[in-house]
Amino acid sequence: MIHTLRRCLSAPATLARLEALAAGAPASAPVSLRLSLGRAESDWLPLLPADAPYWYRARPDHHEYRLAIGHALHVTSAGPNRLAALDNAFAGFCRDWRRNGPAFAFAGFAFDAGNNAPLPNALLAIPAILLESVAGECSVTFSAPAGRLAQSAAEWPQWLATPAIASTPRQRPSRPETLAERAWIGRVNAALRDIEAGRVDKIVLARSRKIEADSPFSAASVLGQLLTQQPASLVYAHGNGQHSFVGATPERLVRLAGNRVDADALAGTSWPGSLALSETKNRHEQALVVQAVCAALAPFCATPPLAEPAQEHAAGQLLHLRSRVAATVRPGTTLFELVRALHPTPAIGGFPVAAAQAWLAAHNEQRSGWYSGAIGLLTAEGDGEFSVALRSALLAGNTAELQAGAGIVAGSDAAHELAETTAKLGTLLAALAPSIRPESDDSLRA
Template structure:
């Protein structure tokens, strides 16, 4: 497959088609050339690169897999205007974008606008090489600024020649967590006290677990495991050449297709051995999320957003309540306008949103990478979809920081909330340990 791909990228006709796109274009104008590939369907994980930034987004249940390698153009931002900055930059890219077919950009952002981590707080990038498989058909889209066309054609083959290893080994035995568990449950008690006093209705508290192995983690092996484990979720990743942020999320933040807007209201969790998903606590959590999403979305819609009936939504061994909310957006509203209006939903922050954010800041809530932020795919027409970045791990060499959260509302039981986060962490732990020996490590942790 690599040989066929390299031959197509290096073909004289590819250079000719690019020259036609570039004719008269400003040096900064993005050029994108889409080529159909006569190759079997693939998840592309064997082509994860070393030394280049990369993006991965898959919907395994739908046979949809995308891998972006390198950055043709990118922009970073942080602070209270981060979404507006990405929106403006992407509008500039789109204005001069020359392409012979569909072309895409990726984006990711952290939960808080001042989050400090190895990743940019907010990032948008047009990948230099985009490999796609959808509905059994595969393609490659090559992108570069017009002024770098000659250099790009020379660079791309070498990027595909250096791929990351896929070998994995067992996790090291975990360290005792009893003290950290008690501290986390004490935070739950503090949250319940403030909920009882009326300061807020819900707050989402997260737990972090650090795991190690003797050799560096292999993102390709972990993503392959997640594709199998959670085919109905969005499996996602971003790698910067050293760290990798990856996970599998069941929750859509927002999708925009023309003026059609679709949002998931997702809350409440059940797992084998847990209380029923239909209990009062889970239904109350779900109602708070629906209320907040409708209130946030309404100013951007013509008419009141429509709320679908709650349904059980599987995510591996976990199940959640999900209600689909839809609306007709204003003609002048952008995808980033909707992201700014909706993030953070009560599913990852709390309710009311401002009170929950203040509570989390006052209690030193820390979230790694882009956990509970967003991961998005955008079209050259300005449409696209963002998912909430859940069930995630931040990989750095032979260490991984896993994070999971639980929504605390009136009636929450600290021990049960701890068990919920354990169940969520378990989905990533299982993917990190390919030899199914995770049960032993979990007991030792």
């Protein structure tokens, strides 16, 4: 497969076809050429670049893998209007987008509208090279602004020439977490006092844990392990050359396809040895999320959104309660409008949303990277899907920062909530010493 890809890169016809698509377009207009690479059950992790921006999205149980390398066009934003800014920018891209088939943009944003490090607070990008394998059909899409097609085509081979090295670093002994755990339990107890006083119904508190190694962590290796551990989840990553944000999430924030919208109401967690999902605490937590998701979508819908009964949903060793919420939206509704209405859901922030956000800000809640924000894929027609960025690690050289959270409601037990975050952190802890080596995938060499 890699040989076919390189032939497409070097073929004079590739640039000629891009130029034909771009005829008469404004210089800033995106131009995308999609080419078939044939059939193969291929993932693209061996081509993860060492020093170029990249995006990765995979649904193993759907046989769906995407790797985007480089940015043809991108825009960043921050602050309370960040998603509206991305919405306007994306509408501008789509208005002039020249393409011969399906074309995609990628996006991600942080939980807090003011967090700008180490990743942009909110980022939207059309990738320069998009490699796809969907149900065995492989393709590549080359994209560039209409005004710099030749320059872009000259850059593409460089990004494929230096893939990242997949490695298994030896972890250094972990420092005791006792003080950090006590501090977190103190925050839980503070939340419980305000819940008991009626100031808020639910607060979601995040924990972080840093792991150090003798050599740099490999995003490709971590992702390879997550693919095996979490086949029913969305395995995702974004890297900028210095940092990689990787994870596996079981939760869809929202999907728009035509005028149909789907969202997840997911809350409540169990794991081997924990309380059952049928316990009152888990049912109450999940009901709050269903209520809030339906209320957020309702203004965009002609009829009230419908929520399915809660079902158990597996995510590796964890189980969650999940209800699918579906509705028909009014014409003209954009995906970013739905994202703005839904984020943050009570599953990641609390309930009522405004009171929970104020509580978290007052108690200096810190979340790194895009943890509990969202990561998304958008089509040139305006459809797409955002997923909540959970079960994540922020990789920076020899350091990995893992994050997980728990929902605190009336009746929560601080020790149990600590155990829940520990179980969630275990997803990434297990992936930091992978046995999978993506570079051994012979199907890419066909």
